[in-house]
Amino acid sequence: MLTNFAALEVGQHLYWQIGNIRLHGQVFLTSWILLGALLVFISLGTKKMENDPKGLQNLLEFLWDYIRDLARTQIGEKVYRDWMPFIGTLFLFVFVSNWGGALIPWRLIKLPSGELGAPTADINTTIALALLVSLSYFYAGLSNKGWRYFEYYVHPTPIMLPFKILEDFTKPLSLSFRLFGNILADELVVGVLVFLVPLILPIPVMFLGLFTSAIQALIFATLAAYYIGEAVEEHH
Amino acid sequence: MLAFNFFGATEGGLFDINATLPLMAIQVVALTYILNSLFFKPVGNVVEKREKFVSNNIIEAKNKLSEVKKLEADLLTQLQSARTEAQRIVSEAENESDKLYKEALELANNEANASKEKARLEIENQTSAARDQLSKQADDLSKLIVNRLILEK
Numbered sequence: 001m002l003t004n005f006a007a008l009e010v011g012q013h014l015y016w017q018i019g020n021i022r023l024h025g026q027v028f029l030t031s032w033i034l035l036g037a038l039l040v041f042i043s044l045g046t047k048k049m050e051n052d053p054k055g056l057q058n059l060l061e062f063l064w065d066y067i068r069d070l071a072r073t074q075i076g077e078k079v080y081r082d083w084m085p086f087i088g089t090l091f092l093f094v095f096v097s098n099w100g101g102a103l104i105p106w107r108l109i110k111l112p113s114g115e116l117g118a119p120t121a122d123i124n125t126t127i128a129l130a131l132l133v134s135l136s137y138f139y140a141g142l143s144n145k146g147w148r149y150f151e152y153y154v155h156p157t158p159i160m161l162p163f164k165i166l167e168d169f170t171k172p173l174s175l176s177f178r179l180f181g182n183i184l185a186d187e188l189v190v191g192v193l194v195f196l197v198p199l200i201l202p203i204p205v206m207f208l209g210l211f212t213s214a215i216q217a218l219i220f221a222t223l224a225a226y227y228i229g230e231a232v233e234e235h236h
Numbered sequence: 237m238l239a240f241n242f243f244g245a246t247e248g249g250l251f252d253i254n255a256t257l258p259l260m261a262i263q264v265v266a267l268t269y270i271l272n273s274l275f276f277k278p279v280g281n282v283v284e285k286r287e288k289f290v291s292n293n294i295i296e297a298k299n300k301l302s303e304v305k306k307l308e309a310d311l312l313t314q315l316q317s318a319r320t321e322a323q324r325i326v327s328e329a330e331n332e333s334d335k336l337y338k339e340a341l342e343l344a345n346n347e348a349n350a351s352k353e354k355a356r357l358e359i360e361n362q363t364s365a366a367r368d369q370l371s372k373q374a375d376d377l378s379k380l381i382v383n384r385l386i387l388e389k
Contacts, residue, residue, distance in 0.1 A: 011250040021255035042275045049282045064279040085272035124256035
């Protein structure tokens with residue numbers, strides 16, 4: 001049984017060696033394919049912008065509006081404009097990665113080691129995203145309020161100080177592991193089911209996986225926006 | 237295989253953190269700039285331009301509506317005043333004609349009365365004149381009769 005599980009190739013990577021550094025090649029390959037598709041899609045949609053939106057432009061405007069609402073409700077009217085591209089990029093990147101990983105039959109492409117899949121099922125990607133969120137909310141707080149940002153740590157009472165400091169570590173940890181765990185678990189469940197019962201049975205789980213993937217993208221973007229909003233919020 | 241690779245073997249594993257992390261971070265930051273110039277800015281410009289256009293039109297329409305309402309109210313008051321004015325003129329004219337009618341009636345009455353009185357006086361005069369003449373003639377006649385009677389004797 002263990003060898004059967006191993007056929008899923010959990011924790012195997014396609015290593016690229018560049019000088020002294022080692023990279024997970026399969027993560028970059030899938031992310032480049034998916035981001036390339038995203039950029040092509042977006043360039044097609046914004047090629048001919050009209051005042052009466054048609055076709056793709058309509059869809060992109062809906063997406064833009066959705067992201068703006070998300071950023072505006074979490075960050076607030078005053079500074080949401082500065083952070084909307086970042087929040088939107090997080091949302092689009094995670095969404096495209098999750099869905100791309102779930103929808104495209106990557107397993108048909110054989111690699112010498114490891115296998116192609118959602119870039120967000122690799123811990124490096126999710127930690128990178130989570131650390132970017134951490135840097136962003138620190139930067140947002142400091143650039144908006146200067147040193148007064150640190151009042152946030154003692155805000156209702158100084159008793160909160162240790163918890164707020166702890167939060168700075170738990171935020172990126174929970175962000176990265178939530179996304180990583182959900183997407184990896186989804187891939188594993190689908191992989192195991194496909195391995196055990198190749199017909200029909202995996203399909204509902206695949207739909208569930210699509211649902212989870214979309215929700216995870218929304219959660220990641222919303223939490224990132226919420227953390228930034230928390231950092232720029234005025235307490236007085 | 238799985239059991240060995242699951243947690244941090246030196247080669248591979250689920251939690252194998254390496255240079256993929258910073259490179260992926262750089263890639264996402266680059267993607268943010270690319271998407272900002274390809275997607276967020278142009279779409280935002282179009283959407284916000286349209287939103288401004290729509291809200292401007294709404295404001296303009298509201299202004300026009302209030303103007304129309306003001307004009308309507310203006311016209312209504314004008315109509316009202318014109319109506320009262322017309323009523324006033326009509327009632328004035330009625331009063332005038334009434335007065336004129338009464339005056340004419342009175343004048344006619346007076347005239348009629350005067351001519352009636354004049355006629356009556358004339359008749360009276362003529363009657364008295366005729367009576368006088370009659371009594372004078374009777375006197376003359378009686379004198380004549382008396383004279384004849386006296387003369388015959």
